[in-house]
Amino acid sequence: MQRRSFFVLTMLAFGFAFLYVPILSMVVFSFNESKLVTVWAGFSFKWYVELFNNAQMLNAAKLSLQIASLNATGAVILGTISGLVLARFGRFRGRTMLSGMTTAPLVMPEVITGLSLLLLFVAMEQAIGWPSGRGVTTITLAHITFSMAYVTVVVQSRLTTFDESLEEAAMDLGARPAKVFFVITLPIILPAIISGWLLAFTLSWDDLVITSFVSGPGSTTLPMLIFSKVRLGVSPDINALATIMVLIVTVGIVGSALWMQRQEKVRQRDVQMAKAANE
Amino acid sequence: MVSSPKTEKKIEPWNDPHATPYLRIERVTKKFGDFVAVNDVSLKVYKGEIFCLLGGSGCGKTTLLRVLAGFETPSSGAVFIDGQDMTGIPPYERPVNMMFQSYALFPHMTVEKNVSFGLEQEGIARDEIRRRVGEMLEIVKLTQFTKRKPHQLSGGQRQRVALARALVKRPKLLLLDEPLGALDKKLREHTQFELVNIQEQLGVTFVVVTHDQEEAMTLASRIAVMHHGEFVQVGTPSDIYEYPNSRFVADFIGSVNMFEGRLIEDEPDHVRIESEELGGTIYIDHGVSAAPGAIVWVALRPEKIALSREPGKGPDNCVRGVVKEIAYMGDLSIYLVKLASDRLVRVTQPNTIRHPDDRITWDENVYLHWHSTSGVVVTQ
Amino acid sequence: MAQPGYVSVGGWLSFTLARLIEGVTQSQAYTRAQRWLRNRGVTGRAFVIAIPYFWLLLFFAVPFIIVLKISFSETMLAMPPYAPLWEWVGEQALEIKVNLANFTFLFTDSLYGRAYLNSVGVAAVSTILCLLIGYPMAYGIARSSPAWRNVLMMLVILPFWTSFLLRVYAWIGLLKGNGVINNILMSLGVINEPLVMLQTDFAVYVGITYSYLPFMVLPLYANLEKMDLTLLEAAADLGCRPTKAFLRITLPLSIPGIVAGAMLVFIPAVGEFVIPALLGGPDSLMIGKVLWSEFFNNRDWPIASAVAIAMLILLVIPIMVFQYFQGRQMSVHR
Numbered sequence: 001m002q003r004r005s006f007f008v009l010t011m012l013a014f015g016f017a018f019l020y021v022p023i024l025s026m027v028v029f030s031f032n033e034s035k036l037v038t039v040w041a042g043f044s045f046k047w048y049v050e051l052f053n054n055a056q057m058l059n060a061a062k063l064s065l066q067i068a069s070l071n072a073t074g075a076v077i078l079g080t081i082s083g084l085v086l087a088r089f090g091r092f093r094g095r096t097m098l099s100g101m102t103t104a105p106l107v108m109p110e111v112i113t114g115l116s117l118l119l120l121f122v123a124m125e126q127a128i129g130w131p132s133g134r135g136v137t138t139i140t141l142a143h144i145t146f147s148m149a150y151v152t153v154v155v156q157s158r159l160t161t162f163d164e165s166l167e168e169a170a171m172d173l174g175a176r177p178a179k180v181f182f183v184i185t186l187p188i189i190l191p192a193i194i195s196g197w198l199l200a201f202t203l204s205w206d207d208l209v210i211t212s213f214v215s216g217p218g219s220t221t222l223p224m225l226i227f228s229k230v231r232l233g234v235s236p237d238i239n240a241l242a243t244i245m246v247l248i249v250t251v252g253i254v255g256s257a258l259w260m261q262r263q264e265k266v267r268q269r270d271v272q273m274a275k276a277a278n279e
Numbered sequence: 280m281v282s283s284p285k286t287e288k289k290i291e292p293w294n295d296p297h298a299t300p301y302l303r304i305e306r307v308t309k310k311f312g313d314f315v316a317v318n319d320v321s322l323k324v325y326k327g328e329i330f331c332l333l334g335g336s337g338c339g340k341t342t343l344l345r346v347l348a349g350f351e352t353p354s355s356g357a358v359f360i361d362g363q364d365m366t367g368i369p370p371y372e373r374p375v376n377m378m379f380q381s382y383a384l385f386p387h388m389t390v391e392k393n394v395s396f397g398l399e400q401e402g403i404a405r406d407e408i409r410r411r412v413g414e415m416l417e418i419v420k421l422t423q424f425t426k427r428k429p430h431q432l433s434g435g436q437r438q439r440v441a442l443a444r445a446l447v448k449r450p451k452l453l454l455l456d457e458p459l460g461a462l463d464k465k466l467r468e469h470t471q472f473e474l475v476n477i478q479e480q481l482g483v484t485f486v487v488v489t490h491d492q493e494e495a496m497t498l499a500s501r502i503a504v505m506h507h508g509e510f511v512q513v514g515t516p517s518d519i520y521e522y523p524n525s526r527f528v529a530d531f532i533g534s535v536n537m538f539e540g541r542l543i544e545d546e547p548d549h550v551r552i553e554s555e556e557l558g559g560t561i562y563i564d565h566g567v568s569a570a571p572g573a574i575v576w577v578a579l580r581p582e583k584i585a586l587s588r589e590p591g592k593g594p595d596n597c598v599r600g601v602v603k604e605i606a607y608m609g610d611l612s613i614y615l616v617k618l619a620s621d622r623l624v625r626v627t628q629p630n631t632i633r634h635p636d637d638r639i640t641w642d643e644n645v646y647l648h649w650h651s652t653s654g655v656v657v658t659q
Numbered sequence: 660m661a662q663p664g665y666v667s668v669g670g671w672l673s674f675t676l677a678r679l680i681e682g683v684t685q686s687q688a689y690t691r692a693q694r695w696l697r698n699r700g701v702t703g704r705a706f707v708i709a710i711p712y713f714w715l716l717l718f719f720a721v722p723f724i725i726v727l728k729i730s731f732s733e734t735m736l737a738m739p740p741y742a743p744l745w746e747w748v749g750e751q752a753l754e755i756k757v758n759l760a761n762f763t764f765l766f767t768d769s770l771y772g773r774a775y776l777n778s779v780g781v782a783a784v785s786t787i788l789c790l791l792i793g794y795p796m797a798y799g800i801a802r803s804s805p806a807w808r809n810v811l812m813m814l815v816i817l818p819f820w821t822s823f824l825l826r827v828y829a830w831i832g833l834l835k836g837n838g839v840i841n842n843i844l845m846s847l848g849v850i851n852e853p854l855v856m857l858q859t860d861f862a863v864y865v866g867i868t869y870s871y872l873p874f875m876v877l878p879l880y881a882n883l884e885k886m887d888l889t890l891l892e893a894a895a896d897l898g899c900r901p902t903k904a905f906l907r908i909t910l911p912l913s914i915p916g917i918v919a920g921a922m923l924v925f926i927p928a929v930g931e932f933v934i935p936a937l938l939g940g941p942d943s944l945m946i947g948k949v950l951w952s953e954f955f956n957n958r959d960w961p962i963a964s965a966v967a968i969a970m971l972i973l974l975v976i977p978i979m980v981f982q983y984f985q986g987r988q989m990s991v992h993r
Binding site for chain 1: 673674676677680681703704707708710711712714715716717718719720721722723725726729739792793795796798799800802809811813814815816817818820821822823824825826828829830831832833835839869872873922923926927929930931932933936937947950951954955960963964967970971974977978981982985986988989
Binding site for chain 1: 348370400430444
């Protein structure tokens with residue numbers, strides 16, 4: 001192993017500290033007795049209790065959950081199709097346009113996307129009467145539009161590293177292209193699709209700007225609620241919420257990493273066994 | 280080709296003008312942009328043959344195979360299988376199956392499901408499928424591995440699954456892409472014989488693509504040597520080896536000594552070539568189609584040359600040289616003999632006697648002899 | 660070997676879907692319809708391409724045209740708060756009012772010019788900061804042993820999955836007058852008066868750098884990890900010292916990663932709203948904040964649209980640069 005540069009190591013340490021200190025401070029102070037979030041006054045769960053009794057918060061959370069799930073499913077369907085098209089369909093009329101439309105949302109400032117989508121919904125409502133008013137429908141449509149871009153990237157890059165001879169073998173054995181996709185390709189790229197779903201879910205769950213533009217009365221999502229609260233200053237129940245989310249994400253990521261490691265170990269063992277049998 | 284008394288007695292359909300070819304490739308060309316991968320090739324393959332496309336990388340053999348499978352559409356020309364024109368027919372509708380170089384086994388399916396996949400696409404009844412899969416797995420000797428997944432199998436086992444999967448559909452034509460490439464030497468030899476046996480047992484017509492001339496020589500009933508997208512020579516293994524039609528083929532298959540010379544005698548029943556490189560004359564006991572005085576090349580295979588301390592009987596087919604290198608290979612020895620013209624000649628001799636006392640050794644002066652049937656005149 | 664639960668369910672779903680599709684596609688009506696369509700040049704492939712294509716056309720491309728249209732109209736006290744661009748006057752005359760006032764306003768009022776310049780400046784500085792912190796991190800992770808690599812990348816990705824909004828909020832607690840940093844520094848005796856960190860441009864820089872750091876590290880890591888280390892070995896073998904080898908081999912080869920990361924940070928940072936809103940002060944002028952307040956506070960949709968169009972024009976070239984590098988990334992794998 002090479003001599004690791006002192007500089008690199010320090011930067012690594014600093015970088016990770018930079019990333020985690022704010023998160024950790026939020027978590028620590030969620031257990032603070034005092035309302036003054038930054039002065040420690042003793043350990044307490046009271047902000048968590050308050051959080052769970054806050055009907056407004058819970059409703060907003062439920063709405064966000066609903067929208068995020070719908071969005072993730074829609075984004076995965078559309079994103080997988082466009083990832084497939086871009087990775088497998090070679091050159092076709094409109095390819096540059098499609099490719100452009102699926103990469104631009106990745107970087108487009110949200111204020112622009114939000115404004116443009118709202119104006120579209122207003123114009124549509126004027127022209128054909130749908131969507132009538134802004135609410136869950138418009139928010140979901142907007143979210144699907146920008147999160148499908150992320151799913152496209154994930155699926156497209158998975159498909160480009162996919163062994164095409166598997167698909168050719170299936171066609172050679174008599175399966176038509178559509179069947180090949182559902183029976184061969186899809187099961188194998190399923191992990192990528194699942195991570196695409198989770199990515200789309202997180203993006204929707206967390207979105208503020210676009211949602212603010214396209215939401216209507218009665219459709220207050222969790223980020224909108226959080227934003228209106230923190231504009232006025234720190235609020236310890238927000239810390240409690242943050243801690244819960246950090247906990248869920250950590251358990252999820254660490255859990256899946258450990259699980260994948262175990263799968264890999266089992267797989268390696270199988271390969272070794274086969275080699276040893278040496279037929 | 281691996282011969283058995285059965286195959287020796289087989290009629291050679293390619294020499295029978297009344298035989299109908301099972302696979303007909305008619306003037307097929309495949310271009311990728313400006314690059315011509317396959318250049319106006321035509322071929323007839325007969326039922327029950329193992330036909331080999333042999334060539335180095337980039338010669339177009341894999342492209343031609345993919346055209347047969349339906350993964351590439353020819354830029355011009357057509358392919359006929361059992362009389363049916365395959366133009367416009369996609370791979371999943373062709374009576375052709377392919378064994379991929381990487382085997383392409385479906386990683387998320389068991390051996391059994393992999394092999395039954397093709398039959399399921401045909402809509403055959405489940406009992407029938409189970410029966411045929413069981414039969415095929417017995418033939419490839421994998422019955423105890425039905426429930427395993429591909430990553431739980433060794434390379435040789437995976438290859439047999441790939442073979443079973445393709446053969447269970449009883450295709451009219453089986454295409455094999457470098458079938459023995461991924462196996463180690465011992466396994467390769469063993470599998471070569473097994474492949475031939477299975478083919479004979481089932482009577483399927485094989486088209487094999489390979490860059491390994493040993494593989495081609497062992498498996499094939501006929502070989503087509505390909506170079507730059509064209510067929511350089513088509514014939515049986517012995518035809519190609521003993522009667523190469525060009526320097527390229529002579530050099531490609533096995534090792535060969537090539538000598539440039541001038542035709543000094545050109546009769547219908549013999550020719551005599553004088554070669555400065557060689558330092559002597561070569562007498563060949565049949566006529567060749569070249570003008571007298573023409574410059575020709577003569578190919579002499581290393582195993583057809585004998586080393587001895589005694590000079591030859593006649594004026595032809597014998598030269599003097601000095602032994603420069605000896606490589607002991609166990610079953611034979613390779614000698615590099617330097618001629619007066621500084622040219623090195625490669626000679627191989629089987630080690631028939633263990634430790635002969637008067638073995639020819641380095642720096643000895645020796646005579647090289649060969650038979651009047653040994654030289655092959657090559658004009659290209 | 661038992662399959663993990665979700666894969667079995669997924670596999671079963673796929674098979675069922677496949678059988679359903681097979682059932683439909685092999686029916687008489689379907690084949691007839693297919694032949695009819697194919698004779699008119701519409702294939703199954705075209706249909707598959709059309710689904711995401713038309714969705715994005717409607718919900719992504721068309722809206723920009725509408726924004727352009729609104730940017731040419733007048734504000735009105737109405738719902739929606741702008742005057743229609745064209746009206747029928749009498750029977751046969753169409754009056755189209757293209758109001759350029761919004762754009763001239765953008766140019767004359769120095770607020771907008773300053774906001775654009777400031778946004779670009781802040782975004783550029785934050786991008787450089789992200790690069791300065793992110794490059795050594797990505798490098799360090801890419802060069803560590805495979806076991807460590809997975810753990811470290813996991814640690815980089817974890818904050819990315821937690822809420823963006825909440826992580827920005829965390830900095831409020833840290834940077835406040837009586838926030839964590841000030842309290843620690845004061846109790847250590849380093850300072851006597853609390854530092855003013857919140858509601859400043861400094862806070863905005865910190866906020867953007869912090870939030871976008873994973874976006875810089877990920878593409879950089881992807882690039883550095885794929886680099887052929889034998890190139891460095893060859894350089895060492897030829898007498899090149901490590902620092903020089905880095906500058907002449909590693910760095911140039913990592914440029915696609917640098918550009919991809921830089922674009923992923925710079926472009927959205929220009930239009931960033933949340934961070935300047937929560938961490939910045941009234942004089943941290945960012946164009947995202949301006950657009951938001953024009954829309955929500957002033958209810959001036961036409962101006963907001965004009966601001967958006969101007970932002971788009973500003974960002975068109977960086978977006979195209981990004982798309983170019985993204986496209987190269989995808990085809991490199993082939």
